[in-house]
Amino acid sequence: MQIIRYQSSQGVIGYAAQQSDGTHLKLRGELFSGLEPTEETADVAKILAPLDPAVILCIGLNYRQHAVETNTPIPVYPVVFMKNLASVQNPGDPIVLPHWMESRKVDFECELAVIIGRACKNVSRADALSYVFGYTCANDVSARDWQKEGGGSQWCRGKSFDTFCPLGPVIVTADEIPDPNALRIRTVVSGEVLQDASTSDMIFDIATLIEFLSGSTTLLPGTVILTGTPHGVGVARTPVRFLLPGDLVSIEIPQIGSLINPVIEEPASGSGSSFSLY
Secondary structure, three states, rough: OOEEEEEEEOOEEEEEEOOOOOEEEEEEOOOOOOOEEEEEEEOOOOEEEEOOOEEEEEEEEHHHHHHHHHOOOOOOEEEEEOOOHHEEEOOOOHHHHHHOOOOOOEOEEEEEEEOOOOOEEEOHHHHHHHEEEEEEEOOOOOHHHHOOOOOOOOHHHHHHOOOOOEEEEEEEEHHHOOOOOOEEEEEEEEEEEEEEEHHHHHHHOOHHHHHHHHOOOOOOOEEEEEEEOOOHHHHHHHOOOOOOOOOOEEEEEOOOEEEEEEEEEOOOOOEEEEEEEE
């Protein structure tokens, strides 16, 4: 099933099943405790991010070719960081380049997002995929200057600004993607293909990530795992290619769809930036 979260013309938020012809049928119930199909057409005024995550866990340096392009050793264990929940952005809504925390190096990162559907702890790799509710597209937008120079050796600052985690457009349930490590994934910015790879290039596959992240740790339903980005990011290109106002970013996984967001600049307030690395 392909599930959207939407807002109706009356402002009501609900879930619907996306049909092959692009129409949507209402779903009853809760996302993780059971959604039931109906024959009622959904009044979809706006498609929202497909869920409100319980937490956003992210994996860095999880593609071999990306590690090569950044001259980084292959990690022995998954590199884990987190994003602020308020960074989630809807499909179609803008990625906002920070002005108050001025950044001139905002980058794109196409990622496969895994959505955990039931609580799990200390799961084996063999059982790990049974805890997956579904998958969606994600863009791990990253302010490289705040990630590297202004983050106090941590990545969260540069990756947690508002709008820096677009998700969507749909959740594809796990039964429709039996092998999440056999998916094409790419980023297209203003018509130019900048990332084009396969999730088979992951260093730690999805099952291994769930096994690792659930070790001595409960992953709650609604946990979103961003599984890393492939090669081709803006900071590693020659010349570098960072996001600019007016860009249109599309994260594409054919089995899921295209997550499209325009890019704008945060309006100036007061006397200008409160914090600047420049």
